[in-house]
Amino acid sequence: MKYNIDPELRPILDLLPPFDLADPATMRATMDAMVGPANAALDTRGTTISDHVAPGLAGAPEVPVRVYRPESATAALPGLLYLHGGGFVFGNLESEHATCLAISRQLGIVVVSVDYRLSPETAFPGPLDDCYAALLWTQANAATLGIDLRRLGVMGQSAGGCLAAACALRARDENGPALCYQFLSIPVLDDRLDTPSMQAFTDTPIWHLANAEQSWDYYLGSALQRGSTEVPALAAPARAASLQGLPPACVTVMEFDPLRDEALIYAQRLLAAGVSTEIHCYPGTFHGSSMVVDAALSKRGVADMLAALGRGLCVESRQ
Template sequence: MPLDQQIEALLEQLGAMESVDYREVTPEGLRQMMKTLAAADGPPEAVASVEEARADGPAGPIPLRVYRPAGADPGGGPDENAGASQLPILVWYHGGGWVIGDLETADTTCRKLANRAGALVVSVDYRVAPEHPAPAPLEDSWAALRWVATAGATLGGDPTRLAVGGDSAGGNLSALLAVRARDNGGPTLRYQLLVYPATDLTMSQPSHVDNGEGYLLTNQATSWFLGHYLGPDDDPKNPSLSPHFTDDLSGVADAFIITAEFDPLRDEGEAYAARLRDSGVAVDLNRYDGMVHGFFQMGGVTPVADAAVSEAASHLRAALS
């Protein structure tokens, strides 16, 4: 299928991002670009409430943002009866190559997912590289998940109906957390929602050749992100960095994986889906033809993005019901 026309028009407008010299660009400069690109998701949806919280982390408090879906009690806490009134919980990890992105860039996505899945969404502002390289983002993500599993009821959530999810680097962290939760005997996860996840940091899948230039996320950009995230002694085949290389994936949470046709990360997401299936994990996979990396947050550009969010929310709602 050809590149979606509306996405193609956006890429032409964002031509400056394609011409970035990654030998010169700074993390702060790219963080500002990310905030500009976040506007492509359109206006934020109204939700019942948005609250700030903090989880105890390995290097101090981790900022969280908690979204209650429209129509839910905006009070934020459990009612006297708890139980049925408690909302399922999605812990969301933003994308951005473990270097850029934050609570603000994930805001519109989290609002949509909360409303359409009927879930409490907890967005995690984990530490990022180069100030905090691997394993800091994963350790913060793990600490936040454990905190939500313990304190979720005080937020009005049901920790027995718990899922993780994220896009790109956030999908990587979510996949790693699903493995760690299994290996540590909890928290028990019902589901993992992986949106064009980075599962193989070797950059060796064929789609890095097919889609490595001209489709927003370039191979040069990916190398730049990995150069900040990984230390000189880090092996990209280490399963604590690349979930694709985990020996045994049996027993991890069921998954829904979204990939994009013109994404360098397409093949690693689809290969991970195959590995999960081979391990006996129930997986749904949808490749969105004509789309590029990042399209999930382009609701203001193409209706396909909005449809993808709705599909993800539908899978999540079913898994957490």
């Protein structure tokens, strides 16, 4: 392999199923088959887990959400709207179940996971509308959910990072919920696909230029052409004219990920706009390499995530 992948991450390369977005149904079935057994073995004791539906925007379908809350909590807690990854094509409440459970348990916060509609069946703005509807529902039901609205943040991974960044932009521009923090993990941000990392990484594991092209074409649908001037900032946050007034952020990237440079550029723009921003780049990693949970780099990434979320959401020390 021409990429200097960390030795602890290399063994999984031979075990990974093909990530071919050309066949969404097969891709979803493959992911569901991987997640099911792992979820069945999870210990959920100590956490109250409940499923709800949020009203869709402007007559759109209801949005399924799953809420995680520590059972022992009595006071209002920080809240985190969590948006899954999957190239806009796959992912659901089950694929994020373990992650959301761990975040809620480790930080002692309320996590609201969103099952937004997927592409290509639903193109922009449908998935974003679902996420924003879930954010509005979280705000409206904060008292019932036990969330302190002064400490409400948003987090997304990969395509979910795009949706999280767009929710922060939308909340700012539409006088929406006052988010205190945004965590953008290996985010998708720019449909123009013209950064050095995107152009260079055409054969990297899991995510590469061809998958990025297919993903954006699905998400933008027939109404918008990838790379054209008509693509709005709420679809591709890298296009936002101004990042001023956004909540503090943490942006993470992997070294051998085509998304690396667009995320770093966005983080630099946040800093230039006066937004307090933390940046992490993990050497020897690739998009999705964190699934090798026992690798030292993966453990470091989880520790960094929890620490950053704790700071961003003003979580009281649990020591």
